[in-house]
Amino acid sequence: MEFITIVIYTSIYIGLVATAFYILTFIADIKREREFFTEDELPKVSVIIPAYNEEKTIQLTIDSILESDYPKDKLDILIVDDGSSDKTYERASEYENKGIRIFKQEVNGGKGKALNKGIKESRGDFIFTMDADTIVDKKSLKTMTRYFKNPEVMSVTPAMVTREAKTIMQRIQSVEYLTGLFLRKTFAALNAIHITPGAFSAYRKSFFEKHGGYDEDNITEDLEVALRIQYHKYTIENAPEAPAYTIPPADFNSLLKQRRRWYVGLIKNTWNYKKLFGKEYGDMGMFVLPIAWIGIFFAVFLTIYYTVEITHNLILEILFYNSINFDVFNQIEFNVYLFERIFFQVFTTPAIWFILIFLIMIFFYLRYATKKIGKTESLYLNVPIFMALFAILFGIWWVVSVFYVVFNREVSWK
Amino acid sequence: MGKIQSKKRYLLAFLIGTLIFINGFVVTNIILSIQFNRLSQFQDQISFTIFEDKLNYRLFDADPCAIDNFNKISKFLNHQGRSIANLEEKFGKDDRGVKFRKIFYSLVELEHFEFINEINEKCGKDFLTILFFYSNHQRDIDKSERAGKLLDYIAQKNENLIIYSFDINLDSNIIENLKKSYGIKESPTIIINKNNKISGNIQLENIEKNLILIK
Numbered sequence: 299m300e301f302i303t304i305v306i307y308t309s310i311y312i313g314l315v316a317t318a319f320y321i322l323t324f325i326a327d328i329k330r331e332r333e334f335f336t337e338d339e340l341p342k343v344s345v346i347i348p349a350y351n352e353e354k355t356i357q358l359t360i361d362s363i364l365e366s367d368y369p370k371d372k373l374d375i376l377i378v379d380d381g382s383s384d385k386t387y388e389r390a391s392e393y394e395n396k397g398i399r400i401f402k403q404e405v406n407g408g409k410g411k412a413l414n415k416g417i418k419e420s421r422g423d424f425i426f427t428m429d430a431d432t433i434v435d436k437k438s439l440k441t442m443t444r445y446f447k448n449p450e451v452m453s454v455t456p457a458m459v460t461r462e463a464k465t466i467m468q469r470i471q472s473v474e475y476l477t478g479l480f481l482r483k484t485f486a487a488l489n490a491i492h493i494t495p496g497a498f499s500a501y502r503k504s505f506f507e508k509h510g511g512y513d514e515d516n517i518t519e520d521l522e523v524a525l526r527i528q529y530h531k532y533t534i535e536n537a538p539e540a541p542a543y544t545i546p547p548a549d550f551n552s553l554l555k556q557r558r559r560w561y562v563g564l565i566k567n568t569w570n571y572k573k574l575f576g577k578e579y580g581d582m583g584m585f586v587l588p589i590a591w592i593g594i595f596f597a598v599f600l601t602i603y604y605t606v607e608i609t610h611n612l613i614l615e616i617l618f619y620n621s622i623n624f625d626v627f628n629q630i631e632f633n634v635y636l637f638e639r640i641f642f643q644v645f646t647t648p649a650i651w652f653i654l655i656f657l658i659m660i661f662f663y664l665r666y667a668t669k670k671i672g673k674t675e676s677l678y679l680n681v682p683i684f685m686a687l688f689a690i691l692f693g694i695w696w697v698v699s700v701f702y703v704v705f706n707r708e709v710s711w712k
Numbered sequence: 713m714g715k716i717q718s719k720k721r722y723l724l725a726f727l728i729g730t731l732i733f734i735n736g737f738v739v740t741n742i743i744l745s746i747q748f749n750r751l752s753q754f755q756d757q758i759s760f761t762i763f764e765d766k767l768n769y770r771l772f773d774a775d776p777c778a779i780d781n782f783n784k785i786s787k788f789l790n791h792q793g794r795s796i797a798n799l800e801e802k803f804g805k806d807d808r809g810v811k812f813r814k815i816f817y818s819l820v821e822l823e824h825f826e827f828i829n830e831i832n833e834k835c836g837k838d839f840l841t842i843l844f845f846y847s848n849h850q851r852d853i854d855k856s857e858r859a860g861k862l863l864d865y866i867a868q869k870n871e872n873l874i875i876y877s878f879d880i881n882l883d884s885n886i887i888e889n890l891k892k893s894y895g896i897k898e899s900p901t902i903i904i905n906k907n908n909k910i911s912g913n914i915q916l917e918n919i920e921k922n923l924i925l926i927k
Contacts, residue, residue: 315729322721322728488717580715585722618858621916622865635791639798642747646802651736 302603309596310652316589317659320484327487332535334444343443343500344374345426346416348409352430353385355545360393362433368440374421375399377430378413381406386430409496410514417506425506427520429497431545433461435671438540442500445535452532453524454500455482455491457671461543466683467553469676470691471546473684476667476674477660479538486536490582492528492574493564496520498542505532517709518563525571528582541671554695561699562709598700601693657685744802748809751795755816758785758792762823776827777835785824786874790867792817793877805848815884821876822886828874829906840873840905840923845880845891847899859900859914866919873923 335341345363349356356377363375375398379387390400401415413427424446426439434456442454457479463472485491494501499520506512509526512519527534547553568574568591576583619626644650664681668674702709716722762785768774796814803810831837844863846856863875878887880899890896894903901911908922 311729311733314732315725318728318732319721319725322725323717326718326721581717584716614854614858618861622862625865633787635788639791639794642743642795643798646740646744646747646798648736648740651739652733655732655736 323487324484333447335447340372341424342372342422343424344420344422345428346376347428347430348378348380348412349386349430350380351382351384351386353389355431356386356389358433359430366436366439376416376419378416380412408514410512410519414511417511423503424500425503426500432497433543435541438542441540442537445537450533451535452502452505452527453494453534455494455536456498456540456542457538458495458542460546463680465548467550468546468548469680469683470688473680477663479667480663482536483538488581489533490586491534492524493521494524497544517559521563522567525567528574529571538670557695558699559709562702565703594696597693598696601697748799758788759820776831818878818886825876838872842875843903844875844877845896845899845901847880852899856900862916
C-alpha cells in the first residue's frame with residue numbers, strides 16, 4: 299500500500315473516531331442541567347465596541363445592541379474609537395444622547411489596547427466584547443448572560459454566524475460557521491472551548507481583574523484570553539440560541555489575510571500554552587486539542603502532497619494534449635461502458651464512502667444550526683460550494699500560516 | 713474541572729469509529745466482487761460467442777464474411793481491458809482471480825485478432841490492428857500510460873482500428889510466445905498490422921504515418 303494511502307486512511311479513521319466521540323458527547327450533554335440567572339437576577343453588563351475606521355457599519359452594530367431585550371438600566375455601552383481616520387467617532391457620537399459612552403484613543407494602539415481601555419471604564423460585572431461590524435439578535439445578550447450563574451464560568455460564546463453571503467468566499471464561510479455551531483456546543487460540554495470569538499463574546503470582569511487584561515501585543519488577543527481562561531481551569535460556555543452575525547471577508551486575498559492572522563496566532567498562542575495538552579486538562583488536554591492539531595497536520599501534509607501531485611499530473615496532461623493538438627473531444631469514448639467503469643471506479647474507493655458519511659454528518663450539523671438560529675438563506679446553493687472548495691482553502695490557509703511561523707514572517711492585523 | 717468525563721465514551725467512540733471504518737472496506741469489497749463477477753460473466757459470454765462463430769465457419773463452412781459479432785466484441789474488448797486494469801489496481805497485481813481473468817482476456821484478444829485477420833483476407837475488409845505491449849512496473853508505467861492514451865485517441869479517430877493490449881510481464885506462455893514472435897524486448901511497443909514495430913518513445917505522428925502508409 300502506498301504511503302499516501304496510509305496517511306489518508308489514518309486521517310479518515312481518526313476523523314471517524316473523533317466524530318463519533320463528539321456526537322456521543324453532544325447526546326450525553328442534552329440531559330445535563332445547568333444553572334441560569336433568572337430575569338430578576340440579571341446583572342449589570344457592559345458592551346465594549348472597539349472600532350477602527352468602521353464608519354460604514356458602526357451604527358448598525360450600536361442599533362442592534364440598543365434593540366436588545368436586556369434591561370436598559372443594567373446595560374452599559376461603550377465605544378472605544380481606536381484612532382480612526384474616518385468618521386467612526388462622529389457616527390458613534392450621534393448616540394451619546396442615548397447613554398452610550400464614547401472614548402477616543404488619539405493614536406491607533408490596536409484592538410487589545412482599546413479593549414483594555416473599555417474594561418477599565420466599564421461599569422458592569424460582565425463584559426461583552428463586540429466588533430464594530432457585528433450585529434446581534436435581540437435576545438443574545440440576555441441568553442448569554444444567564445450562563446454566568448455558574449461562578450466557574452468565565453466566558454460565554456454565542457452562535458457565531460455570517461451576516462451576508464454574496465460572494466463565493468462568503469458562501470463558503472457561511473456554511474463553515476454554521477457547521478461550527480455543533481462543534482462549539484460539544485466542546486462546551488467537554489469544557490474544551492479554546493477560542494472565544496473576538497467578533498462577539500462575553501466575559502466575567504473579575505477574570506480580567508485577577509489575571510490581567512488583553513495581551514496588547516497579541517495578534518489574536520481573543521484566542522489568548524480563551525487559552526488563559528482554560529489554563530486557569532475555569533469554564534467557557536456556549537449559548538447556541540444566541541446568534542451573533544459577523545461580516546466575513548468577501549474575496550480570497552482578504553480571507554487569506556484573516557485566516558493567516560488567526561492561524562499564526564493559534565500556533566503561537568497554543569505554543570505558549572502548551573501545558574494545556576495532557577491529563578491535567580481532562581478531555582480538552584487529552585483529546586480535543588491533540589485531535590485538532592493532528593487534523594491540522596494532516597491538512598498541511600495532504601495540501602502540500604496534492605499540490606505537487608496535481609501540478610505534476612497537470613504538466614503531463616498538458617504535454618499529452620499538446621501532442622494531440624488539444625483535440626479533447628476525440629479523447630473520450632462516451633458509451634454506457636464508460637459510465638459503468640466510472641461508477642465502479644468511484645464506489646470501489648473506500649474514501650468515497652467515508653466522504654459520504656462526513657457529508658451526512660455535515661447535513662446533521664447544519665440541521666442543528668438552522669434549528670438553533672432559524673432559517674438561513676441559500677443553504678442549498680452554499681453547501682455544494684462549501685463541499686467543493688473548503689478543504690482546499692483550509693489546506694492553503696494552514697500551509698501559508700505554517701510558512702509564516704517557520705520563517706518568522708510578520709503578520710499584521712490587516 | 714480537568715477530568716475525563718467518561719472513559720466509556722472514548723471506548724464506545726473507538727468501537728463505532730472502527731466499525732464504520734471496517735464497514736467502508738467491506739462495502740467496497742462487495743462492490744468489487746460484483747464488478748469482478750460481472751466482468752467474468754461478460755468475458756465468458758464474449759469468448760463463447762467467438763468460439764461459436766469460429767466453429768461455425770471452421771467446421772460448418774459458415775461464411776465468415778456474414779459474421780458481424782466481431783464489431784460488438786471490438787467495443788467490448790476495450791471496456792474489458794479497462795475494467796481489468798481497475799480490478800488489478802484494487803485487488804493487486806498478484807491476485808489470482810484477476811491474473812486469471814487477465815490471461816483469459818489476452819486469449820480472447822488473440823482469438824479476435826486472428827479472426828479479424830481472416831476477415832481482412834477472405835472478405836476484403838480493411839480493419840487495422842495494433843498490438844500494444846505495455847508494462848505497469850514502476851519504471852515503465854508512465855511511458856506505457858501515455859502510449860495507451862495516445863492509442864485510445866487514435867482509435868477514436870479511426871473507426872476500423874482495433875487495439876489489442878498485452879501486459880509484457882504477465883506470467884503466461886501465450887504472452888511469452890507472442891513476445892518472441894514479434895521480438896518484443898521493451899515497453900511500450902506497438903505492432904501495426906502485424907508488421908510495423910514502434911518502440912520506446914511512441915509519437916502520434918509516427919503512428920499516423922504508418923497507418924496512412926498501410927491504408
